[in-house]
Amino acid sequence: xxxxxxxxxxxxxxxxxxxxxxxxxxxxxxxxxxxxxxxxxxxxxxxxxxxxxxxxxxxxxxxxxxxxxxxxxxxxxxxxxxxxxxxxxxxxxxxxxxxxxxxxxxxxxxxxxxxxxxxxxxxxxxxxxxxxxxxxxxxxxxxxxxxxxxxxxxxxxxxxxxxxxxxxxxxxxxxxxxxxxxxxxxxxxxxxxxxxxxxxxxxxxxxxxxxxxxxxxxxxxxxxxxxxxxxxxxxxxxxxxxxxxxxxxxxxxxxxxxxxxxxxxxxxxxxxxxxxxxxxxxxxx
Amino acid sequence: xxxxxxxxxxxxxxxxxxxxxxxxxxxxxxxxxxxxxxxxxxxxxxxxxxxxxxxxxxxxxxxxxxxxxxxxxxxxxxxxxxxxxxxxxxxxxxxxxxxxxxxxxxxxxxxxxxxxxxxxxxxxxxxxxxxxxxxxxxxxxxxxxxxxxxxxxxxxxxxxxxxxxxxxxxxxxxxxxxxxxxxxxxxxxxxxxxxxxxxxxxxxxxxxxxxxxxxxxxxxxxxxxxxxxxxxxxxxxxxxxxxxxxxxxxxxxxxxxxxxxxxxxxxxxxxxxxxxxxxxxxxxxxxxxxxxxxxxxxxxxxxxxxxxxxxxxxxxxxxxxxxxxxxxxxxxxxxxxxxxxxxxxxxxxxxxxxxxxxxxxxxxxxxxxxxxxxxxxxxxxxxxxxxxxxxxxxxxxxxxxxxxxxxxxxxxxxxxxxxxxxx
Numbered sequence: 021x022x023x024x025x026x027x028x029x030x031x032x033x034x035x036x037x038x039x040x041x042x043x044x045x046x047x048x049x050x051x052x053x054x055x056x057x058x059x060x061x062x063x064x065x066x067x068x069x070x071x072x073x074x075x076x077x078x079x080x081x082x083x084x085x086x087x088x089x090x091x092x093x094x095x096x097x098x099x100x101x102x103x104x105x106x107x108x109x110x111x112x113x114x115x116x117x118x119x120x121x122x123x124x125x126x127x128x129x130x131x132x133x134x135x136x137x138x139x140x141x142x143x144x145x146x147x148x149x150x151x152x153x154x155x156x157x158x159x160x161x162x163x164x165x166x167x168x169x170x171x172x173x174x175x176x177x178x179x180x181x182x183x184x185x186x187x188x189x190x191x192x193x194x195x196x197x198x199x200x201x202x203x204x205x206x207x208x209x210x211x212x213x214x215x216x217x218x219x220x221x222x223x224x225x226x227x228x229x230x231x232x233x234x235x236x237x238x239x240x241x242x243x244x245x246x247x248x249x250x251x252x253x254x255x256x257x258x259x260x261x262x263x264x265x266x267x268x269x270x271x272x273x274x275x276x277x278x279x280x281x282x283x284x285x286x287x288x289x290x291x292x293x294x295x296x297x298x299x300x301x302x303x304x305x
Numbered sequence: 306x307x308x309x310x311x312x313x314x315x316x317x318x319x320x321x322x323x324x325x326x327x328x329x330x331x332x333x334x335x336x337x338x339x340x341x342x343x344x345x346x347x348x349x350x351x352x353x354x355x356x357x358x359x360x361x362x363x364x365x366x367x368x369x370x371x372x373x374x375x376x377x378x379x380x381x382x383x384x385x386x387x388x389x390x391x392x393x394x395x396x397x398x399x400x401x402x403x404x405x406x407x408x409x410x411x412x413x414x415x416x417x418x419x420x421x422x423x424x425x426x427x428x429x430x431x432x433x434x435x436x437x438x439x440x441x442x443x444x445x446x447x448x449x450x451x452x453x454x455x456x457x458x459x460x461x462x463x464x465x466x467x468x469x470x471x472x473x474x475x476x477x478x479x480x481x482x483x484x485x486x487x488x489x490x491x492x493x494x495x496x497x498x499x500x501x502x503x504x505x506x507x508x509x510x511x512x513x514x515x516x517x518x519x520x521x522x523x524x525x526x527x528x529x530x531x532x533x534x535x536x537x538x539x540x541x542x543x544x545x546x547x548x549x550x551x552x553x554x555x556x557x558x559x560x561x562x563x564x565x566x567x568x569x570x571x572x573x574x575x576x577x578x579x580x581x582x583x584x585x586x587x588x589x590x591x592x593x594x595x596x597x598x599x600x601x602x603x604x605x606x607x608x609x610x611x612x613x614x615x616x617x618x619x620x621x622x623x624x625x626x627x628x629x630x631x632x633x634x635x636x637x638x639x640x641x642x643x644x645x646x647x648x649x650x651x652x653x654x655x656x657x658x659x660x661x662x663x664x665x666x667x668x669x670x671x672x673x674x675x676x677x678x679x680x681x682x683x684x685x686x687x688x689x690x691x692x693x694x695x696x697x698x699x700x701x702x703x704x705x706x707x708x709x710x711x712x713x714x715x716x717x718x719x720x721x722x723x724x725x726x727x728x
Contacts, residue, residue: 054435
């Protein structure tokens with residue numbers, strides 16, 4: 021028998037750094053969707069309000085933001101109705117933050133499955149990004165209903181053709197969240213410090229993103245330091261969303277190109293480290 | 306026939322102790338050596354995996370493992386805890402990577418390291434079958450086509466739409482094993498799953514494993530502490546000790562080597578045993594066995610009188626205590642038990658502190674047996690133990706013409722009952 025031909029696999033100490041087996045992940049797509057289903061079905065079991073929680077959280081956050089930042093601090097909202105202004109920011113930020121936080125726990129939370137059976141580890145973080153899209157979708161529908169209400173009331177909003185950018189912007193957020201998340205999850209297997217960093221880091225990161233204030237205000241107040249706000253890859257995405265759906269904001273193709281590049285580099289670094297760590301993390305977790 | 310798995314020079318090193326203390330320094334050192342093109346400095350100081358002796362912080366859980374498994378073969382892997390069996394299976398199932406060497410396989414490997422992996426308590430039995438099947442590497446369509454078979458095998462039809470958190474532990478395990486048993490990989494790796502479930506289910510599970518290898522020509526690697534199931538399933542076995550393979554060959558021979566090795570414990574004098582359990586208030590200092598002629602021995606003829614003399618040491622306020630002696634065979638199954646509360650409920654500690662158990666007729670078939678004892682306060686639960694030792698002494702029952710028919714009786718590791726046969 022020819023030894024090479026029917027050899028299924030060779031397990032050796034080290035894989036090549038960039039040897040990411042995408043075909044294998046594709047073979048496990050059934051598992052991917054079962055994980056998505058599990059996340060979705062199991063989350064709100066044994067809660068009274070069930071999936072209503074998907075709505076409660078953004079509504080209350082919007083309410084608080086409107087009172088605190090809109091009324092008390094009087095931060096301008098580009099002339100937009102504050103409810104819509106905050107809600108679109110919160111909905112998008114929630115998606116990004118959820119991708120990041122949940123994927124950043126991948127190795128530690130699943131170490132008992134990972135210790136027993138092999139499947140391409142990337143399946144899990146990818147499934148999280150997908151199941152979070154469902155949650156985003158539900159919250160987005162909520163936003164759209166508010167949008168329609170305000171539109172009928174005659175508020176100064178102009179949704180435009182750029183809403184077609186939504187899938188692309190979503191992809192950018194998913195990529196950023198996933199990239200950050202798996203990079204951090206690779207580090208936490210050995211050094212748990214990053215877990216603590218993530219917890220408040222995401223919160224601080226939100227204030228560095230134009231969610232409770234418009235980018236125009238940041239630029240005006242920061243002057244020559246305004247590049248800090250722009251350097252944040254989430255800034256251009258949030259601003260583009262605001263422009264597309266509400267008509268105010270800054271849709272800047274250069275900024276978006278920067279975010280895309282940032283996402284690609286980050287995702288690449290994330291996948292490579294994840295790939296390296298997944299081989300022996302069971303020994304160090 | 307050709308090999309399905311070929312393992313060449315595989316070793317696995319583990320780092321002991323707290324991974325997070327002081328290891329960043331080691332990591333930098335490693336990186337520095339790697340940068341200079343030298344070998345990993347910590348790989349050199351690894352040593353054999355002996356759990357009870359202190360050594361360097363790096364041990365070889367596996368060292369230079371070489372073997373191959375042929376198509377359709379069920380290979381048993383036996384060894385004490387810590388011998389490296391589970392590490393080997395982990396490498397095979399790609400949970401972690403070897404430190405050196407390579408493993409070549411022909412065909413898909415599925416592993417059953419612990420049943421129920423990935424079961425989600427909130428999901429129903431049905432949902433978990435799909436999820437667990439997919440985790441183990443099955444396609445959705447595969448699971449769908451086997452769904453009825455799986456449910457049938459598990460015997461959980463009635464509860465299939467109930468969340469598994471409401472299942473009894475037995476049902477949970479049965480369902481999980483049923484999913485795993487219906488995997489169709491070319492190579493199946495199994496660790497101890499048969500230790501669960503009732504006797505009927507175990508029989509079913511062993512039958513299924515036999516089917517898989519003989520009927521469907523698939524290869525199975527099977528780790529167990531249960532010599533009975535190893536014997537009934539595997540034609541060839543491997544004996545592991547401290548991370549190395551000490552014997553590879555026919556299952557019977559390997560099991561014998563293992564048992565001889567493990568019962569060598571009993572040669573250790575009683576006062577040097579360090580695995581006693583109990584408070585130590587009343588302990589057994591020595592145990593002696595006497596035959597019909599009152600001669601101390603460890604060899605007996607079936608049917609003769611046996612006398613066990615235990616010399617105890619310690620003090621009790623009330624003088625009352627319980628005493629239990631169990632005879633076990635090579636497989637660790639009990640063949641006889643003598644409880645003081647059944648035989649003599651008023652047993653008290655006398656001034657000589659000696660207990661003797663007299664067995665008028667030792668009705669056991671020729672084989673090797675071990676004796677375990679338990680001394681307890683007022684019930685045989687472990688928190689009430691004064692002292693206990695498993696396999697503290699062993700004895701041999703010799704071949705003999707028990708029935709006086711002119712024929713020696715056959716060996717066997719169970720009781721021998723006198724009888725007559727007429728026509």
